Amino acid sequence: MRVRAYGEWTFNGLKARREEILRRLAELREQPQDRIAWDLTRIADLDDAGALWLARALRGAQQVEVSPQHGEILAHVGRGLRVSDVLARPVDPLLAVVATGEAAMRFGVHLRDATALLGQIVLDAAALVRRPRDVPLREFSAGMFRAGVTALPVTMLVGFLVGIVLTYLSALQLKRYGADLLVINIVGVGVVRELGPMLASIIAAGRSGSAITAQLGVMRVTEEIEALAVMGVSVTTRLVLPKVLALAIALPLVAFCTDLAALAGAMLVSRFTLGIAPAAFLEALPRAVEVVNFWIGIGKSAAFGFAVAFVACHYGLRVLPNTESLAAGVTRSVVAAITCVIILDAIFAILLRNVG
Numbered sequence: 001m002r003v004r005a006y007g008e009w010t011f012n013g014l015k016a017r018r019e020e021i022l023r024r025l026a027e028l029r030e031q032p033q034d035r036i037a038w039d040l041t042r043i044a045d046l047d048d049a050g051a052l053w054l055a056r057a058l059r060g061a062q063q064v065e066v067s068p069q070h071g072e073i074l075a076h077v078g079r080g081l082r083v084s085d086v087l088a089r090p091v092d093p094l095l096a097v098v099a100t101g102e103a104a105m106r107f108g109v110h111l112r113d114a115t116a117l118l119g120q121i122v123l124d125a126a127a128l129v130r131r132p133r134d135v136p137l138r139e140f141s142a143g144m145f146r147a148g149v150t151a152l153p154v155t156m157l158v159g160f161l162v163g164i165v166l167t168y169l170s171a172l173q174l175k176r177y178g179a180d181l182l183v184i185n186i187v188g189v190g191v192v193r194e195l196g197p198m199l200a201s202i203i204a205a206g207r208s209g210s211a212i213t214a215q216l217g218v219m220r221v222t223e224e225i226e227a228l229a230v231m232g233v234s235v236t237t238r239l240v241l242p243k244v245l246a247l248a249i250a251l252p253l254v255a256f257c258t259d260l261a262a263l264a265g266a267m268l269v270s271r272f273t274l275g276i277a278p279a280a281f282l283e284a285l286p287r288a289v290e291v292v293n294f295w296i297g298i299g300k301s302a303a304f305g306f307a308v309a310f311v312a313c314h315y316g317l318r319v320l321p322n323t324e325s326l327a328a329g330v331t332r333s334v335v336a337a338i339t340c341v342i343i344l345d346a347i348f349a350i351l352l353r354n355v356g
Contacts, residue, residue, distance in 0.1 A: 003028060004039040009050025025057045037063040046070045051077040114314050117236070121244065121310075124237045136242050143246025147208040147305075151254055155203050159258035162195060163187065163265030171273045183274065184281060187266040188289035196259040197297050198345060200251055201304035205337035209312040212243050213333040216316025217326040225317070235317075244309040251305030252298045259297070292355060300348050304341050311337040 007013060014021060028036065038058060055077040058064060066074060128135050170183045216239065219225050228235055270276040315333035319325050
């Protein structure tokens with residue numbers, strides 16, 4: 001059977017004979033498509049409406065003759081119909097199981113690659129201990145400056161504001177029970193042991209972590225990492241290890257400055273809300289906050305810094321040589337780093353619950 005279409009297959013051209021054309025197209029869809037040969041070369045004009053009617057009738061057709069300009073329109077409309085067919089399929093009852101399995105497989109791949117990267121970092125660090133002259137001091141100092149010095153303004157500002165908010169909310173509750181001086185205990189322990197390291201780590205994940213991932217990702221896109229490997233330069237020694245050590249050392253210092261800013265905000269609010277003089281606040285602070293809490297916060301900050309830099313380098317080295325993968329890698333790096341910081345903080349809270 002040979003079917004010929006002619007004339008104007010446009011919205012206005014099809015209105016006059018709409019019912020007849022739809023009926024005949026429906027009859028043709030009931031026929032086996034391998035027995036129908038379509039001749040569309042006589043179509044004078046074609047728009048989206050006509051292309052949609054024809055594309056529905058041409059599903060599964062094997063013999064189609066069409067002009068090049070009209071064939072392109074029909075191809076676009078046909079691809080759109082295939083997408084709608086996929087979306088209209090019934091939901092697979094095992095879809096959740098399949099998605100869980102795929103997520104577990106992806107997690108296993110990430111865990112394998114992260115373990116290999118961690119082992120390589122340990123081996124490179126051991127090699128640098130034996131050969132101190134090969135330590136990349138310039139990369140290390142640059143990482144300390146970017147992750148530490150340049151991060152101080154924003155982290156201290158956030159810490160100052162958080163100290164103000166935390167002290168003000170605590171003061172409103174403690175006033176009811178006449179326990180005004182307990183605000184020093186609450187704010188001091190909370191800031192030094194938890195909030196200071198957490199705030200510094202989350203800001204570092206969004207600021208330094210994203211920068212590390214973007215830097216390594218751009219080097220992957222421009223094939224600089226491959227060039228270093230060809231020249232025999234260790235990528236982990238020159239790129240990964242300095243960044244990890246720099247952030248692990250810089251973040252405790254940043255957290256310490258964040259603690260000072262938060263306590264300054266707490267002292268300011270205590271003066272105007274509770275009437276506690278700054279001298280009395282500073283005198284009561286050492287008695288309220290034991291020294292062990294300070295060292296716990298510093299140790300947690302070092303672990304958080306290592307985790308943030310390690311996750312950022314892991315995702316940076318996994319970037320594919322295209323810009324879309326670079327953007328996705330930076331986003332995943334920040335989310336994964338913040339998640340790791342929260343998980344590590346929960347682990348430290350459980351392990352150190354009886355300390356301090």
